Amino acid sequence: MDPLIVFLQAVVSGISIGCIYALVALGFVLIYKATEVVNFAQGELMMVGAFFAYTLVDLGGVPFVPGVLLALLATAAFGVILNHLLLRPLIGSPAFTIVLATVAVSTLLRAVVAMIPGWGVETHRLSNPLAGQVVPIGKLVVSAEHLMVIAVTVVLVGALYLFFSLARVGVALQATSQNQLAAGYSGIDIRRMFGLIWGISAAVAALAGVLLAPAAFVHVNMGYIGLKAFPAAVLGGFGSLPGAVVGGLIIGVVEELAGLYAPEGVKNVAAYVVLLAVLMVRPQGLFGISKRVRV
Amino acid sequence: MALLELRNVEAYYGPIAALKGVTLDVNEGAIVAVLGANGAGKTTLLKAISGALDPEAGTIRFAGAEIQKRAAWDVAAAGIAHVPEGREVFRHLSVADNLKMGGFLRRDAGGLAADLERIFGYFPALRARVREMAGNLSGGEQQMVAIGRALMARPRLILLDEPSLGLSPLLVQEIYRIIGRVKADSGVAMLLVEQNAKMALDVADSGYVLEGGRIVLAGSAERLRSNEDVKEFYLGIRDAGVRGVRRWKRRKQWR
Numbered sequence: 019m020d021p022l023i024v025f026l027q028a029v030v031s032g033i034s035i036g037c038i039y040a041l042v043a044l045g046f047v048l049i050y051k052a053t054e055v056v057n058f059a060q061g062e063l064m065m066v067g068a069f070f071a072y073t074l075v076d077l078g079g080v081p082f083v084p085g086v087l088l089a090l091l092a093t094a095a096f097g098v099i100l101n102h103l104l105l106r107p108l109i110g111s112p113a114f115t116i117v118l119a120t121v122a123v124s125t126l127l128r129a130v131v132a133m134i135p136g137w138g139v140e141t142h143r144l145s146n147p148l149a150g151q152v153v154p155i156g157k158l159v160v161s162a163e164h165l166m167v168i169a170v171t172v173v174l175v176g177a178l179y180l181f182f183s184l185a186r187v188g189v190a191l192q193a194t195s196q197n198q199l200a201a202g203y204s205g206i207d208i209r210r211m212f213g214l215i216w217g218i219s220a221a222v223a224a225l226a227g228v229l230l231a232p233a234a235f236v237h238v239n240m241g242y243i244g245l246k247a248f249p250a251a252v253l254g255g256f257g258s259l260p261g262a263v264v265g266g267l268i269i270g271v272v273e274e275l276a277g278l279y280a281p282e283g284v285k286n287v288a289a290y291v292v293l294l295a296v297l298m299v300r301p302q303g304l305f306g307i308s309k310r311v312r313v
Numbered sequence: 314m315a316l317l318e319l320r321n322v323e324a325y326y327g328p329i330a331a332l333k334g335v336t337l338d339v340n341e342g343a344i345v346a347v348l349g350a351n352g353a354g355k356t357t358l359l360k361a362i363s364g365a366l367d368p369e370a371g372t373i374r375f376a377g378a379e380i381q382k383r384a385a386w387d388v389a390a391a392g393i394a395h396v397p398e399g400r401e402v403f404r405h406l407s408v409a410d411n412l413k414m415g416g417f418l419r420r421d422a423g424g425l426a427a428d429l430e431r432i433f434g435y436f437p438a439l440r441a442r443v444r445e446m447a448g449n450l451s452g453g454e455q456q457m458v459a460i461g462r463a464l465m466a467r468p469r470l471i472l473l474d475e476p477s478l479g480l481s482p483l484l485v486q487e488i489y490r491i492i493g494r495v496k497a498d499s500g501v502a503m504l505l506v507e508q509n510a511k512m513a514l515d516v517a518d519s520g521y522v523l524e525g526g527r528i529v530l531a532g533s534a535e536r537l538r539s540n541e542d543v544k545e546f547y548l549g550i551r552d553a554g555v556r557g558v559r560r561w562k563r564r565k566q567w568r
């Protein structure tokens with residue numbers, strides 16, 4: 019086959035998986051920006067979202083699109099409740115305590131999901147209306163699933179952008195993340211904003227889970243993809259939403275190309291190699307604001 | 314009944330008492346100054362009123378209701394706006410969005426638009442920079458944003474924490490001229506915390522002197538201006554003594 023086509027094929031599937039990293043990374047960054055908590059349970063929120071979708075669509079027989087939308091809502095509610103039960107009581111604790119609490123939540127979620135009958139530790143297939151379909155673009159043959167992932171990500175990122183820059187509550191979320199004191203003085207209920215951001219972040223994670231399901235199935239350990247999304251967020255400058263998206267895309271594409279051209283095994287560490295290389299040149303990440311102290 | 318009434322308010326940072334029983338009134342439509350040196354507890358006093366800090370003891374009544382246990386956003390909803398020390402603008406939001414957030418609790422689009430125009434009337438410099446990120450503005454412009462943001466809430470009481478801090482003398486005069494205009498236009502009450510006693514007493518109706526978390530002096534602005542201790546410690550004026558004489562001589566030489 020034409021090497022150029024092979025290359026392009028890898029780039030497209032890299033962008034597609036990169037979109038999923040980007041969505042999980044977006045979830046990390048949203049919560050971090052608003053609450054200064056690094057939520058290590060982000061990957062598990064994605065896993066829970068995928069299980070909700072699987073339950074509604076495949077076990078419950080709800081049609082695909084409404085089933086997925088319901089799953090997103092349910093995961094959002096789950097995120098809000100998690101924040102309420104777990105993180106709100108910890109407000110004021112040292113950052114380290116809170117971060118460890120999110121690690122505990124991630125372990126707990128995996129354990130609980132493994133015990134639920136019908137979910138368990140088996141892999142499940144989320145039925146998918148686009149399964150097996152391909153779209154030819156010139157000589158390129160692209161799977162419809164990949165295109166779907168890319169299209170949904172573009173729409174979601176656009177919608178988030180409009181929400182945060184135009185909607186009254188979206189701007190208030192930004193204000194809260196920039197200056198909690200002044201936000202409170204302006205009449206913005208900070209606790210409600212934290213709940214909202216957990217809800218949005220969980221829904222974005224659930225969407226990532228649904229988009230990932232055709233490639234990786236629904237499984238209790240699918241949340242480990244967070245280990246790839248985390249470097250994506252750091253690469254983008256942790257705290258920058260566009261940075262999270264670009265970081266995710268870069269890691270997805272580099273991984274795919276490494277799988278194609280580099281020796282066996284390089285693909286698995288490619289994300290971290292890219293991260294280290296970028297951080298050596300730009301310690302604040304691609305989109306981060308430099309905070310380096312002059313010594 | 315005063316609009317704002319503090320009775321024996323005490324506040325602590327851990328074991329350290331920052332307010333040791335403060336009693337103070339602000340009447341509807343009045344400007345009340347609180348003077349005090351660094352560390353006197355001025356900022357703590359304003360934070361206790363606006364709910365950023367829960368007082369340990371005492372009561373704070375606003376428009377008849379006790380507010381000392383309320384969260385900051387509920388105090389804001391009750392009609393108190395806070396222009397904090399150090400301005401605290403939303404650095405990565407535009408000037409327009411900063412002002413919009415000031416009116417977060419309001420739904421009357423017409424009234425908000427009118428208030429925005431009024432604020433641009435007070436601070437023409439802001440109209441020119443309305444799309445700029447607030448963090449890129451000068452200190453004086455950020456102070457204007459912070460005051461504008463408070464006005465957008467259309468409050469009954471504004472708390473102002475050292476609005477003159479770090480500004481050039483010319484800008485300080487400008488800010489105080491606007492504070493006077495706002496009072497004349499809207500009759501909103503203000504509690505004004507300052508180290509710049511001269512500016513504060515010129516615009517205020519009455520005042521308090523805070524020292525080590527206690528009110529040590531209270532009275533009309535006029536009375537405070539003529540009080541010997543206030544003159545000496547806050548206005549930098551001495552009538553008698555060697556230093557006073559020297560200063561007088563120096564002045565004569567300069568003229």
Ligand SMILES: Nc1ncnc2c1ncn2[C@@H]1O[C@H](COP(=O)(O)OP(=O)(O)OP(=O)(O)O)[C@@H](O)[C@H]1O
Binds near residue numbers: 329356357358
């Ligand atoms: N976060 C804090 N933790 C511990 N102590 C504090 C804290 N903030 C203020 N204090 C102490 O409380 C006292 C009152 O502080 P406050 O900030 O209210 O003073 P201020 O009158 O506003 O001073 P300035 O004119 O310097 O702004 C000071 O002794 C200060 O050291």
Ligand SMILES: [Mg+2]
Binds near residue numbers: 355356357398474
């Ligand atoms: Mg202060």
